[in-house]
Amino acid sequence: MSATARHALIVGASRGLGLALTDEFLRRGWHVTATTRGTVLPGKERLTVESLDMTSPAELAGLAERLADRRLDLLFVNAAIDQGDLPITEVPTDMFTEVMITNALSPLRTLEALRGLVAPGGTVAVMSSEQGSIAGNTEPGYELYKASKAALNQLMRSYATRHADDGHTKLLIDPGHNRTRLGGPDAPLDPDETMPLVVDVLEAQAGADGLQFLDRYGKTVPW
Template identity: 60%
Template sequence: MTSTPTTDRSALIIGASRGLGLALAAEYLARGWRVTGTVRGFGRTGLHDLADSSDGRLRVESVDITVPEEVAVLHDRLAGTVFDLLFVNAGVTNGPEETVADVSTDTFTHLMVTNALSPMRVVEALRDLVAPRGTIGVMSSGQGSVADNERGGFEVYRASKSALNQLMRSFAARRADDPRTLLLIAPGWVRTGLGGPAAPLTVDQSIPRVVDTIEAQSGKGGLQYLDHQGRTVRW
């Protein structure tokens, strides 16, 4: 039995209890990275099971990114740690046929806070933990593309991911001299709890390519909006 080759590189993955986030943590571990992954709350998750078999290379932290005070406490717990990658994975959706004509204000607010505001607050709060030539990535979606929206559907989800993209562009513009690489990643339509059973991609088809794409941009700087195959997504 061969052992996993190890590296001194480390990743902080926000939102890694299940789905794409858990798969990201597993993929980076398989590539020899050290990983810190977060869950919401204190219950047992798949990330804890993964940590049990990680030979100490996976650390589990708890944070609800919609609560700024919890993000600040997480920063304090991780102070002094330098990560090569900060990746924020967060997403909720609503019904595909629900439009702005009938969505409740509470649902609209929940999607915007969870999918756009909170991920960017995490980026702002934790960016100083990322190495000067490191990478900051956020899980976006191809449905966040305004230019590619020719069929409609998932209106509020689309709007929340478009808002996320715009906020990331503003972040990049404010920090034009920052050498870190900034990425918005569209993982494809994947069979997860969020993507549903009709999605054409499995997690195993998407996530290794996502990691390949992130790795290919390492050290390049600037902001890019890319899909899981490394192709540019239209804004």
């Protein structure tokens, strides 16, 4: 595909990192299909908005059907929730289930449902976090969120193994601690400054083999 025809599907673009990521791809001339859970995004050139609750297999199937004629250069899944800093012994079962479904199971279901839209040589990526690094888990706190991101990384490893020969670049991206609803108002990073770095990494890694876990500078994050 020519540079002017590049097309990204950003799953989870209502606000925060996903919205900033969408804006950066549009700024660079990409065509973007962005999914939201009912949020109305401002109309912009080269932007198509689709409604999606990625925890719903039926909605994923419906989106795949609606986009069946698209060929994507990038499929990026950005979605996560956090239910606060509770010790794991105080986490209710329903809270554990909700976080794991949203942060780990649903992103992989989304990749499986939509991967057929990705062109040969295209990229499949998921927003992860350094909080999912087992090697890097040396400070207390946010045990459930950390566990959900570690589970996401492990499931992505399984996905990459299962689809090792599909010709797609596969990436887990750690964007750093950003000022979003999830990251909180005191986070040190601004999404409008970090997402251009993330897009730099996505563009630079296009065509790379295997699965990589990278930060916003393209450096490897310890598993």
